[in-house]
Amino acid sequence: MTDVGDGLATGTDLVAAAGSAVGQALERLGGRRPDLLCVFVCGGNPETIVDAGATAVKIADAGTAIGCSAGGVIGAGRGVEQVDAVAVWAAVLPGVDVRPIHLSAHRVGDALLVSGLPPRTCENEVGVLLADPYGFPVVPFVAHCNDTRPGLPLVGGLASGPVGPGSAKLFLDGVVRGGAVGVLLSGPIVGRIAVSQGCRPIGPPMTVTKAEGNMLVELAGMPADRKLRQILAALPPEEQAMVLRGLHLGVAMNEYAETHERGDFLIRGVLGADEHTGALVVGDTVDVGTTVRFQVRDGAAADEDLCEMLARLGESGDSKGALLFSCNGRGRAMFPSADHDVIAVRQTLGLDAVAGFFAAGEIGPVAGRNHVHGFTASILAVGSAPGIG
Template sequence: MTSGYGPIRDEAPAPPSGRRFGDGLATGPDLRGAAEVAVTQALGPLGGARPDLLCVFVSGAGGAAAAGLRAMELAGARAAIGATAGGVIGDGRGVEGGPAVAVWAAALPGVTARPVRLEADRGGEEIGLAGFPPPCADDRVAVLLVDPYSFPITGFLDRCNTAYPNFPLVGGLASGAGVNGNLLFLDGEVYRDGGVGMMLGGDVAVRAVVSQGCRPIGPTMTVTRAEQNLLIELAGVPAYARLREVLQSLSPAERELAGRGLHLGVAMNEYANDHGRGDFLIRGVLGADPGSGAVAVGEVVEVGQTVRFQVRDADAADEDLAELLAAAAAEGPTGGALLFSCNGRGTILFPTADHDVEAVRVGLGIDGVAGFFAAGEIGPVGGRNQLHGFTASLLAFR
């Protein structure tokens, strides 16, 4: 790791325009050249100020390492992270499957940034936290970019939730290639495994927004019998029978939708009087057995938890994201945001790849938004950091 990048200090003047966030996106087979264009675009709104934090995301085979290195060199930021991806987001657009570079730059006087370099480290039967610095009193969030093939992110998040409760982690899994194919960028260096990130603190106010894109069907129910990820009984009745009741109550169109993608929302706080958006952890329904009456889901479920079946489609995902952004906007103005959108969203779910970034720009009234289409999204739900799928995970800077 080069020594030219250190903690963010407060000597950088605020841009004359008052804007502190910029984003850029350029496409084409010359990824190094695209990086130069995207950096120039991202630095424009900073009004000549040296960026304190730079994020670079590169899509496309061949030249990705050179593009990431060139972006970090040209921007001269005090701290920089990035990753390769199957698609990138910036300049109000999403680009999937083609060569492109997206860059996000921020001038953040008074903010501190500490680099995070994660490597797989198992201590006995548990995942270690080596490389992840303990949060300081004024740290607010950590941004993490992880290679899903070489780092046990789920176990790592469990350890962080135990060691540092209520400390938010936001980010995504690199999606540029398969095993040994992803690249991670950190302060002028390129890595092929593990994870990279930044611990941000000091004079910074952030909000994590996690849109899981589902809407509920049927009533909320209490788990009365379960084994690992098998729902055996819901409210004293076999889980399969409860699921059949819910499906029979739906319209034909909704029943068809449930047949294409049925999910379960697991309440993160079963003691709450009401459970609304953001209170459920969404996991897929993996199967059901009429004989035993069990329903298998993609999460360990415990007796006493509150659950509710869910469906996901473009309309539900659009509504969920819009409502969460409205709630974030009501808390005060946002200057910029990092967006980690599932690679199962984009044109797989919506008419265009631009949906999520357009929704964020409109919902928060900002321009400085960039990110990538991830192979899994990291973000807090119910006060615990989780790995998600089909989600838009957003870090908004006040």
């Protein structure tokens, strides 16, 4: 029977906190040895973070253990930011093949090669990935993985360290690693995924009629900046104010869809405008002929989007527990408290065991292709396949 437990403990003694968090998670498992342990550590000293991670791995004695350092952790129904804390997620996964992975990047001439990802063994497979954003080319790797392993969903987040580059820590079975670590889960497991990008569309869907790389030159046959001004003029004052705080662009992932609503777009930031050409600068390349729609983001829109994504996830079946990778720009920066996302996941899906961390970038699929996101909540809910228990 699939079973999942979680735990969270705070305190300046991170090693003791690790022991407490593991104890909470194992108690929920009723003494059963976990097949998979995930441990997330927030602290001000990289060496202490390593000690806490090693302690958690040793005490849990899981079949496979992964983890990382972060600017905040999630567990036991709470989110904790910029406070010494350890969160743990432990799962008993009968019959599931749990394959640990360690990815490293190597430069060969002008090419960047990534090694360590084993071939797929079955169609029912999902990957959990934790990466050091300073030491691993996560964006090109995820794009490459889409092409070489189509249909393999990846969920996870980018670690962060207390003193910037070089201080992010990754754990794999008690050993500190560089690059990226994770697991491939396959077999009698149901991995249900939700990616909440936290935006609400404004204005109509439009076709990109002229573009140069990440420069939107024309939208629906009109200069892009003029089209944007036209849309803004038709918005109520409160939505105009939201645009001033941050404008985003939704890029439709399925051009053949009859409609393009929330969840149908990959969200990218609008970084500015070119005063001479009137083009809009976007945080990604956009091809001519693509359908796009402007988007706004605030706490209310993010809450609405997360609840809608979770409701869809809940309709797909029951789960035993969930991993939650929430952007470090969410939490108290977007909501009244850092507990918002974990409470929403627990209540909407009816789960007790939800843990994860506040990430420096989130990994998750949109319309069948994996992407690295920002301001996103990426969720992996796990349960048994029908008939397994």
